Amino acid sequence: MSEKKCKWYENGNVITTILIFTILAAIVCSQSMIGGGGSFSIFSSVLNHNALYFIVLVYFVLLKTKWGKKYFDYLNVFLVALYFVSIITSLLTLIQSFSLNTILEFLMSVLLFVYLFHTMFRDTRIWKEYSLSNSPFNEITNDMFYYTICVLVVVELVVSLIFTVAVAGVFLSILDAFYLLLFGRYIYLYRDYLDSHEIDSHNKGNFDDIKESISQQVDEIKDKVDEVLDHTKIDDTIVDTVKKIKKEVVKDKENHKKGENS
Numbered sequence: 001m002s003e004k005k006c007k008w009y010e011n012g013n014v015i016t017t018i019l020i021f022t023i024l025a026a027i028v029c030s031q032s033m034i035g036g037g038g039s040f041s042i043f044s045s046v047l048n049h050n051a052l053y054f055i056v057l058v059y060f061v062l063l064k065t066k067w068g069k070k071y072f073d074y075l076n077v078f079l080v081a082l083y084f085v086s087i088i089t090s091l092l093t094l095i096q097s098f099s100l101n102t103i104l105e106f107l108m109s110v111l112l113f114v115y116l117f118h119t120m121f122r123d124t125r126i127w128k129e130y131s132l133s134n135s136p137f138n139e140i141t142n143d144m145f146y147y148t149i150c151v152l153v154v155v156e157l158v159v160s161l162i163f164t165v166a167v168a169g170v171f172l173s174i175l176d177a178f179y180l181l182l183f184g185r186y187i188y189l190y191r192d193y194l195d196s197h198e199i200d201s202h203n204k205g206n207f208d209d210i211k212e213s214i215s216q217q218v219d220e221i222k223d224k225v226d227e228v229l230d231h232t233k234i235d236d237t238i239v240d241t242v243k244k245i246k247k248e249v250v251k252d253k254e255n256h257k258k259g260e261n262s
Contacts, residue, residue: 012189016060019182023057025174029168053081056183075121083113101163103158110178111152115145115184119191123199142191149184153177 010012027050059079062068068075090106118137121127132138157177166172193199 010189012186012193015182015186015189016063019179019186020057020060022175022179023053023060026179027053027057029172029175032098051178052082052086073120076116076124077126077244080113080116083109083116085222087113087143101159102157104152108149108152109158111145111149112180112183112187115149115187119187119194122191122194127168135211140190142195145191146184146188150181153180153184208235 059075060066062075065074085133086109087106090109094102094106114137118132118135121132127133127253154177157173160173160176161170164173
C-alpha cells in the first residue's frame with residue numbers, strides 16, 4: 001500500500017487533477033491580492049499571470065472530457081502556441097524590467113516551450129512533415145528536461161520569496177512553483193509514454209552536424225582570410241620592389257650626371 005501511495009506522481013490523471021486545483025488556488029490568491037492592494041514580483045503582471053493560468057486551466061479541464069481526449073493533438077497545438085506567446089511576453093518584460101527574476105521567467109518560458117514542442121508534436125503530422133526527428137533538441141533526454149525545470153523552479157522560488165513582502169505573495173509564489181513542477185511532470189509523463197510505446201522515439205539530434213557545419217564555415221572563412229593576407233603580402237612585396245628599382249634608377253641617373261660634370 002505504501003508503494004502505491006508514493007506512485008501518485010506517475011499517474012497522469014492524478015497530476016492533471018492536482019494541476020486543476022493548483023491553478024484555481026493560484027487564480028483566487030492573485031485576485032485577492034489585487035483586491036487587497038498587495039504587490040509582488042513573481043510575474044511582471046498579475047493580469048498576464050491569470051490569463052495564462054486561465055487558458056491552461058481550460059486545457060486541463062477539457063482533457064477530462066471525451067471531446068478533449070478525442071482532439072488531444074489539437075489542444076496540444078494550442079498549448080504550444082500559448083507558451084510561444086509566453087516567450088514573447090517574457091522577453092518584453094525582460095527588456096522593460098531587467099532583473100534576475102525576469103531572466104528566470106524568460107528562461108523558464110523558453111524551456112517549457114522547447115519541452116512542449118518536442119513532446120506534444122510527436123505522433124502527429126507536424127513531427128513528420130517538418131522532420132522534427134532531426135532537431136538538435138532531441139539529444140536532450142526527458143530526465144534532463146525535467147530536472148532542469150526543477151532546478152529553475154527552486155531558484156525562481158527562492159528569488160521570489162526574497163523579494164516578497166506580503167503573506168499572500170509568499171503563498172502565491174509557492175503555488176506558482178508547485179504548478180511548474182506539476183506541469184513539467186505532466187509533460188514528462190506524456191513523453192515517457194511515447195518512449196515506452198516507441199512512438200516516434202527513434203530520433204536523431206543533429207548537434208554534431210551543426211558543429212561540423214560551423215567548423216567547416218569557420219575553416220572556409222579562415223582560408224579566405226589567409227588568401228587575402230597572402231595577396232596583401234605579395235602586393236607589399238611588389239610595391240617594395242618597385243620602390244627599390246625607382247631608387248636604383250634615380251641613383252644611377254645621379255651618378256651619370258656627376259660623371260658628365262666631372
